[in-house]
Amino acid sequence: MSNTGTAATASLVDECRGVLFVYSDGSIVRLPKPSFSVPVHDDGSVVWKDVVFDPVHDLSLRLYKPALPVSTKLPIFYYIHGGGFCIGSRTWPNCQNYCFKLASELQAVIISPDYRLAPENRLPAAIEDGYMAVKWLQAQAVANEPDTWLTEVADFGKVFISGDSAGGNIAHNLAVRLKAGSLELAPVRVKGYILLAPFFGGTVRKKSEAEGPREAFLNLELID
Incomplete structure (x- = not known):
């Protein structure tokens, strides 16, 4: 749990999905686990570990790969979690289950990075963190002593970057920044982006935002 003030003496101003609470004195309480209960489906076919990619901001990513030995190098697939830039984590069970499935069915190395969340960290902090997570991969590709857990199986020439919701926004911004061919990441090469x-939000409401039902999971009140 994070607490940037004395929330006990202040009134609740806003909350998000029972995870994030903002109080009138500016304090913020963030619970470490989601408000929903989802079991983790780890059948042993995929192995994983956590790695710090940005020690300055204490940010980690989670690596996944098939447990059985492979005869060829595997493509690399980034998955950037969603959560409206406010909630979510690589450690949440829904994210972990999705990455297990990706690694197993795609036969790929999966990289799932965390990023700084709002309101403690305003944009473009999350986008910069997504960029740093990709630069970490480049550093591994050219390092004299790389993490062999990754480099022995990963094909740095076949990288795909995906994300859902806010993660999709980060992936979009990476595509704009890195441009076709991702030359600045050599020898890493991004082959495609999956949003x-x-x-995406703006000052003018889209039709789907203005007319969306209140009972929808992502209703107008939550988006605002």
Whole structure:
């Protein structure tokens, strides 16, 4: 739990999905686990570990790969979690289950990074963190003593970057920044981007925002 003030003496101003609470004195309480209960489906076919990619901001990513030995190098697939830039984590069970499935069915190395969340960290902090997570991969590709857990199986020439919701927005911004061919990441080469229901907001409401039902999971009140 994070607490940037004395929330006990202040009134609740806003909350998000029973995880994030903002109080009138500016304090913020953030619970470490989601409000929903989802079991983790780890059948042993995929192995994983956590790695710090940004020690300055204490940010980690989670690596996944098939447990059985492979005869060829595997493509690398980034999955950036969603959560409206406010909630979510690589450690949440829904994220972990999705990455297990990706690693197993795609036969790929999966990289799932965390990023700094709002309101403690305003944009473009999350986008910069996504960029740093990709630069970490480049550093591994050229390092004299890389993490062999990754480099022995990963094909740095076949990288794909995906994300859902806010993560899709980060993936979009990475595509704009890195441009076609991702030359600045050499020898890492991004082959494509997959945006899963990407979250984009603006000052003018879209029709789907203005007319969306209140009972929807992502209703107008939550988006605002």
